[in-house]
Amino acid sequence: MKKVFELRNVSYRYPAGAVLSDINLDIYEGERVVIVGPNGAGKTTLLQILDGLLPARGHVKAFDMLLDEKTLKSDVMYEFRKRVGLVFQDPDVQLFSPTVLDDVAFGPMHLNISKDEVLKRAEKALRLMGIEDLKDKHPYNLSGGEKRKVAIATVLSIDPDVILLDEPTADLDPKSRRELIDTINTLSRKGKTIVTATHDVDAIPELADRVYVLNRTVMACGTPREIFTDIELLKKANLEIPQIMRLFRVLECFGYNCEKLPLSIDEAIAELTRTVETEGGHIHLHIHEHTHSELEKLKSRFDHH
Amino acid sequence: MSRFVEKTVGEVLEYIRSAVFSENYSKEKGLLQKIDARAKLIVILGLIFSAVISRRLEVFITFITLSLILAKASKIPVGYYLTRVLIFIPVFTGVIAIPSLFNIFQPYDGTEILTVVRFNQEVVLPLLKPFSEIAITEEGVIWAAKFVLRVTTAVSLITLLVLTTRWSVLLSAFRSFKLPRVFVVILNLTYRYIFLLTDIVLSMLYSKKSRAIGKEGTIKSWRLNARIVAALFIKSYDMSERVYLAMISRGFDGSFPYMQQSKMVLKDYLFLAGGLLLSLAGAML
Numbered sequence: 001m002k003k004v005f006e007l008r009n010v011s012y013r014y015p016a017g018a019v020l021s022d023i024n025l026d027i028y029e030g031e032r033v034v035i036v037g038p039n040g041a042g043k044t045t046l047l048q049i050l051d052g053l054l055p056a057r058g059h060v061k062a063f064d065m066l067l068d069e070k071t072l073k074s075d076v077m078y079e080f081r082k083r084v085g086l087v088f089q090d091p092d093v094q095l096f097s098p099t100v101l102d103d104v105a106f107g108p109m110h111l112n113i114s115k116d117e118v119l120k121r122a123e124k125a126l127r128l129m130g131i132e133d134l135k136d137k138h139p140y141n142l143s144g145g146e147k148r149k150v151a152i153a154t155v156l157s158i159d160p161d162v163i164l165l166d167e168p169t170a171d172l173d174p175k176s177r178r179e180l181i182d183t184i185n186t187l188s189r190k191g192k193t194i195v196t197a198t199h200d201v202d203a204i205p206e207l208a209d210r211v212y213v214l215n216r217t218v219m220a221c222g223t224p225r226e227i228f229t230d231i232e233l234l235k236k237a238n239l240e241i242p243q244i245m246r247l248f249r250v251l252e253c254f255g256y257n258c259e260k261l262p263l264s265i266d267e268a269i270a271e272l273t274r275t276v277e278t279e280g281g282h283i284h285l286h287i288h289e290h291t292h293s294e295l296e297k298l299k300s301r302f303d304h305h
Numbered sequence: 306m307s308r309f310v311e312k313t314v315g316e317v318l319e320y321i322r323s324a325v326f327s328e329n330y331s332k333e334k335g336l337l338q339k340i341d342a343r344a345k346l347i348v349i350l351g352l353i354f355s356a357v358i359s360r361r362l363e364v365f366i367t368f369i370t371l372s373l374i375l376a377k378a379s380k381i382p383v384g385y386y387l388t389r390v391l392i393f394i395p396v397f398t399g400v401i402a403i404p405s406l407f408n409i410f411q412p413y414d415g416t417e418i419l420t421v422v423r424f425n426q427e428v429v430l431p432l433l434k435p436f437s438e439i440a441i442t443e444e445g446v447i448w449a450a451k452f453v454l455r456v457t458t459a460v461s462l463i464t465l466l467v468l469t470t471r472w473s474v475l476l477s478a479f480r481s482f483k484l485p486r487v488f489v490v491i492l493n494l495t496y497r498y499i500f501l502l503t504d505i506v507l508s509m510l511y512s513k514k515s516r517a518i519g520k521e522g523t524i525k526s527w528r529l530n531a532r533i534v535a536a537l538f539i540k541s542y543d544m545s546e547r548v549y550l551a552m553i554s555r556g557f558d559g560s561f562p563y564m565q566q567s568k569m570v571l572k573d574y575l576f577l578a579g580g581l582l583l584s585l586a587g588a589m590l
């Protein structure tokens with residue numbers, strides 16, 4: 001598999017102080033990677049480094065191109081910008097045109113393609129986000145979630161190979177959140193590489209082939225399952241586990257025997273089906289002597305690990 | 306008192322926002338909306354230039370009347386148009402026009418028409434010539450009146466342009482005059498920042514209001530306001546940096562290509578010719 005990004009010993013400091021140090025990270029073509037970590041962990045900073053916006057110290061390679069300070073200022077970045085798009089955490093910074101359509105067309109207009117093509121791409125992106133009806137509105141007067149969708153559309157219209165998303169599900173209502181996750185996965189199936197920074201642990205199993213846990217440096221890296229079953233790591237990184245997983249931990253206290261804790265609804269369905277089929281057509285739950293103490297332990301762990 | 310000021314600041318900001326950022330009328334099918342933005346831009350700038358150098362009251366009156374007629378022909382309700390024009394006049398003129406009414410700020414001795422205060426002895430202040438009374442002078446009134454009218458004319462005209470032209474189209478009109486890119490970029494970002502700034506100030510005012518429990522002293526309240534202003538500077542700086550990064554990220558290279566581009570047709574040329582003739586007439590009078 002081809003590498004899209006390769007970071008070795010990368011560090012970054014703002015004038016106010018060091019934010020990232022000793023970052024080692026690889027992202028492969030077509031992968032879905034989630035970066036998770038507490039507030040101030042440096043997720044946004046890292047995504048901006050991947051997007052070639054901030055000059056970091058160390059070895060940052062993208063598509064076999066070394067992104068050093070000189071490269072960042074040169075014309076080769078033009079090709080890079082076509083291939084990598086970043087949706088910012090604050091949608092306001094991405095919206096500055098008089099209308100939503102102008103904003104969504106801003107990226108493609110810098111691609112040297114015909115006006116018709118620009119328009120076609122912008123409209124396709126609007127359709128993908130389900131916001132065709134916002135097209136003539138001022139981006140300024142939209143609701144938080146609408147702004148978020150427009151901001152995502154402004155990047156999708158460029159049709160980049162790599163999409164970096166900074167907290168894309170924030171501000172979205174449950175239905176829009178669901179739709180966005182589906183959209184992201186559709187894009188992924190079309191071969192896009194997708195890197196998402198998020199706090200939304202419930203979305204992680206659905207958005208990640210691989211997870212990087214970040215807190216100023218890379219604390220761990222692995223599949224969602226590896227990350228969510230590493231209790232020490234969860235404690236250290238202040239990470240919650242997905243709701244579904246919690247539920248099955250609760251079921252375990254009631255005697256449910258679960259080899260592989262499900263992380264998502266789909267996995268839960270598979271798990272329950274398997275149990276019902278192998279255990280004679282039903283699921284057996286009961287209160288045994290340790291149920292209450294185990295539940296207490298579990299609850300205190302969920303509340304403040 | 307400070308509550309009142311805050312409420313007013315909030316209202317004025319809301320007003321400016323709706324005034325500057327509503328593009329409702331630019332989508333109507335009125336007279337000016339049908340004219341090419343480039344022709345409109347030249348004519349309006351020509352008329353404003355003419356109003357600025359003219360000394361004749363008749364010129365101001367004619368231009369203001371003309372703006373009203375054009376507004377009507379462009380399907381802008383006259384009441385709406387007038388409030389939009391008038392709201393900006395005090396802001397632009399107050400600082401200059403009001404002092405100029407009084408003798409003490411004038412370089413010459415004018416004909417006094419109303420004495421405000423009389424002192425027993427001559428008062429000497431830095432930068433001003435010594436005076437023993439403060440009075441309103443006839444010359445001051447005429448100067449201030451002309452000044453206000455001149456500004457009103459200019460604002461009426463520019464309001465007309467802004468109301469009937471979409472911002473993006475206006476920017477592309479600027480671009481087509483081969484103005485330096487950076488000028489158009491700055492114009493656009495200014496427009497954007499006005500919005501963000503009013504947005505930030507408003508939300509800070511509201512968040513302050515929602516956090517203020519009970520009555521607070523005036524001094525404390527102003528101290529809080531000072532902090533709001535400080536935070537505003539930092540926020541807007543931070544914001545501008547990120548807006549720029551977000552543009553770079555999408556391939557921005559200093560150019561602002563625009564989608565809309567149309568050809569000038571006969572009616573645009575006629576409008577252009579008529580407008581320029583009128584500007585010339587106004588300037589010569």
Ligand SMILES: Nc1ncnc2c1ncn2[C@@H]1O[C@H](COP(=O)(O)OP(=O)(O)OP(=O)(O)O)[C@@H](O)[C@H]1O
Pocket residue numbers: 014015016019037038039040041042043044045046089
């Ligand atoms: N422009 C800046 N100048 C100075 N320091 C900054 C700047 N941007 C971020 N920081 C600091 O860098 C650290 C990491 O910020 P970053 O925005 O990357 O975190 P994050 O993981 O995205 O957090 P969040 O989850 O809250 O979005 C924070 O401590 C922050 O205060």
Ligand SMILES: [Mg+2]
Pocket residue numbers: 043044045089166
């Ligand atoms: Mg962040």
